Amino acid sequence: xxxxxxxxxxxxxxxxxxxxxxxxxxxxxxxxxxxxxxxxxxxxxxxxxxxxxxxxxxxxxxxxxxxxxxxxxxxxxxxxxxxxxxxxxxxxxxxxxxxxxxxxxxxxxxxxxxxxxxxxxxxxxxxxxxxxxxxxxxxxxxxxxxxxxxxxxxxxxxxxxxxxxxxxxxxxxxxxxxxxxxxxxxxxxxxxxxxxxxxxxxxxxxxxxxxxx
Amino acid sequence: xxxxxxxxxxxxxxxxxxxxxxxxxxxxxxxxxxxxxxxxxxxxxxxxxxxxxxxxxxxxxxxxxxxxxxxxxxxxxxxxxxxxxxxxxxxxxxxxxxxxxxxxxxxxxxxxxxxxxxxxxxxxxxxxxxxxxxxxxxxxxxxxxxxxxxxxxxxxxxxxxxxxxxxxxxxxxxxxxxxxxxxxxxxxxx
Numbered sequence: 001x002x003x004x005x006x007x008x009x010x011x012x013x014x015x016x017x018x019x020x021x022x023x024x025x026x027x028x029x030x031x032x033x034x035x036x037x038x039x040x041x042x043x044x045x046x047x048x049x050x051x052x053x054x055x056x057x058x059x060x061x062x063x064x065x066x067x068x069x070x071x072x073x074x075x076x077x078x079x080x081x082x083x084x085x086x087x088x089x090x091x092x093x094x095x096x097x098x099x100x101x102x103x104x105x106x107x108x109x110x111x112x113x114x115x116x117x118x119x120x121x122x123x124x125x126x127x128x129x130x131x132x133x134x135x136x137x138x139x140x141x142x143x144x145x146x147x148x149x150x151x152x153x154x155x156x157x158x159x160x161x162x163x164x165x166x167x168x169x170x171x172x173x174x175x176x177x178x179x180x181x182x183x184x185x186x187x188x189x190x191x192x193x194x195x196x197x198x199x200x201x202x203x204x205x206x207x208x209x210x211x212x213x
Numbered sequence: 214x215x216x217x218x219x220x221x222x223x224x225x226x227x228x229x230x231x232x233x234x235x236x237x238x239x240x241x242x243x244x245x246x247x248x249x250x251x252x253x254x255x256x257x258x259x260x261x262x263x264x265x266x267x268x269x270x271x272x273x274x275x276x277x278x279x280x281x282x283x284x285x286x287x288x289x290x291x292x293x294x295x296x297x298x299x300x301x302x303x304x305x306x307x308x309x310x311x312x313x314x315x316x317x318x319x320x321x322x323x324x325x326x327x328x329x330x331x332x333x334x335x336x337x338x339x340x341x342x343x344x345x346x347x348x349x350x351x352x353x354x355x356x357x358x359x360x361x362x363x364x365x366x367x368x369x370x371x372x373x374x375x376x377x378x379x380x381x382x383x384x385x386x387x388x389x390x391x392x393x394x395x396x397x398x399x400x401x402x403x
Binding site: 020048122 | 242245246249250253254255256257258259261262270271274275278279280282283284286287292293294296297298299300301303304305307308312314315316317318319320341342343345346349360361363364365367368370385388389392395396399
């Protein structure tokens with residue numbers, strides 16, 4: 001059961017295609033778990049269709065239609081690419097970035113209880129996987145820029161509530177929290193940050209830049 | 214309250230569906246030409262609003278309609294109108310060609326909980342575009358403007374606020390008001 005969904009503004013940015021790739025990955029991953037938000041997105045896309053329909057038409061170049069008609073015979077009907085099925089329920093949209101299932105991720109240690117795996121970085125925006133063993137504590141940290149998190153496995157608790165698979169959390173610029181992995185299985189999250197994290201503890205202050213946080 | 218559909222909007226959606234059906238089933242070029250003439254100038258207008266240079270907007274508009282020809286067999290009128298489907302095609306082409314990014318898109322066969330929309334809901338979804346067009350006509354102009362800019366101008370809300378010369382909070386509250394009225398038009402509970 002999903003309890004934490006993206007707000008209208010975030011979903012609209014995804015549907016409109018104005019959200020960047022990393023934030024879009026967050027929303028698409030959430031929707032892999034969430035039928036409610038798939039339907040909300042379908043409605044927002046309908047709004048895009050309605051707006052498109054009502055736009056004053058722009059003038060095309062002379063011969064545009066003939067040009068496209070001449071190309072029809074040369075193009076092949078589109079076929080959906082076949083994707084190998086996931087063995088552990090990893091969402092397909094995420095598998096494309098991991099290069100396989102979650103179980104194939106090569107984790108890098110950040111101490112005895114936490115590990116991470118970078119997915120990609122575009123400018124200041126980073127997408128990465130984070131894993132904590134049950135009870136692992138992130139330590140209090142402050143967000144410079146926004147952080148988006150989707151839980152993939154297990155769960156965590158912070159002062160705002162409890163987050164399980166599919167739940168999405170947004171931490172705005174300037175907010176701070178500490179996150180504790182729930183008992184049971186390891187907690188695995190997809191996290192996108194648009195700025196650095198600042199930690200309260202001295203050890204983490206020193207270590208965070210080393211890991212690119 | 215559920216808004217009644219205007220007599221004119223729904224047949225237009227059905228007419229476009231029928232044309233696309235002929236493209237998919239019979240590879241009908243006349244039907245394709247009719248869809249092209251209706252939609253290509255609108256797709257170009259959309260891309261121009263997104264800030265694409267005229268030559269790029271022209272190329273991508275032609276490309277979008279070529280995609281419609283290639284993907285016609287995948288179109289499902291229960292899930293979206295032709296305009297909505299084409300909007301998503303043009304949106305993704307733009308992200309790919311102009312932003313040079315990938316579009317993380319859901320695999321329609323990869324739904325974790327098996328709860329796709331039921332047949333009843335699909336009927337509603339297919340009518341969404343007509344309902345929304347009607348509802349947009351009822352909105353105050355300043356609300357329509359922020360909805361359009363949120364969709365069609367690839368800019369953060371802070372920049373939209375600066376350009377309109379209004380506070381960021383006003384942009385957000387107009388968008389919130391508009392969205393709640395649009396949701397009501399779709400018969401959703403608040």
